[in-house]
């Protein structure tokens with residue numbers, strides 16, 4: 001499908017429309033975190049290359065570094081120029097104030113994250129935040145989170161989170177009580193990667209049956225956080241079981257860091273930023289495109305993921 005044809009189909013130009021369409025196609029929306037212009041350029045280049053929709057995400061820390069309104073303005077500008085379905089998410093938002101800030105800045109979705117609180121408090125705070133952001137923009141999609149999958153899309157020495165999986169019953173209660181559009185459950189996923197995963201010696205495995213049960217119990221869109229380092233086959237099965245959005249952050253950060261190091265080492269006298277950074281954009285783009293193709297059921301060569309295969 002060409003970019004023009006994609007745009008002519010108005011349904012895919014809203015986040016809800018895109019998620020609904022992808023679900024019918026047995027695909028998931030790739031969510032990629034950005035913290036600087038290199039990462040933004042890489043994700044947008046991948047969307048242009050693959051002609052697939054992308055979800056650009058930024059956590060509170062990433063937004064603070066970039067500027068909330070500045071990131072929203074940049075993504076809006078790139079979306080208009082590329083004529084592609086590119087959406088923006090305020091990932092892991094831990095306060096009402098920051099959720100409203102993102103809604104006011106024009107984000108398409110807010111990931112409301114009070115999952116560190118006890119379940120009942122998580123319900124109350126999430127419900128309050130969902131109502132506030134929908135008051136600002138009724139079309140905005142609200143995500144809520146349950147369970148503990150650890151924090152930090154970084155390289156960890158040990159497994160993160162309490163490994164306690166979300167149950168279909170708590171998922172159903174949470175969705176009904178909060179009015180969220182998207183649920184992020186704990187289904188074997190984990191933020192960050194272990195060193196063995198970065199080296200490609202180990203993979204994350206997901207509880208596919210649990211995903212299917214949670215989907216049936218809730219009927220809402222499901223997000224998989226902490227997707228970096230997950231086994232390809234588990235991704236495919238998770239999408240089949242009801243996952244609609246997959247977050248990849250650490251794999252991009254690993255590619256960013258490795259490529260930047262190589263680029264700097266290549267010529268110690270090089271001081272032109274865009275000459276140093278261009279190969280970094282390209283390395284991250286390759287990781288994004290590889291993941292996007294996988295999430296859309298397209299064949300992916302193992303070497304396409306580079307060092308994080």
Ligand SMILES: [Zn+2]
Pocket residue numbers: 092191225226247
């Ligand atoms: Zn996450």
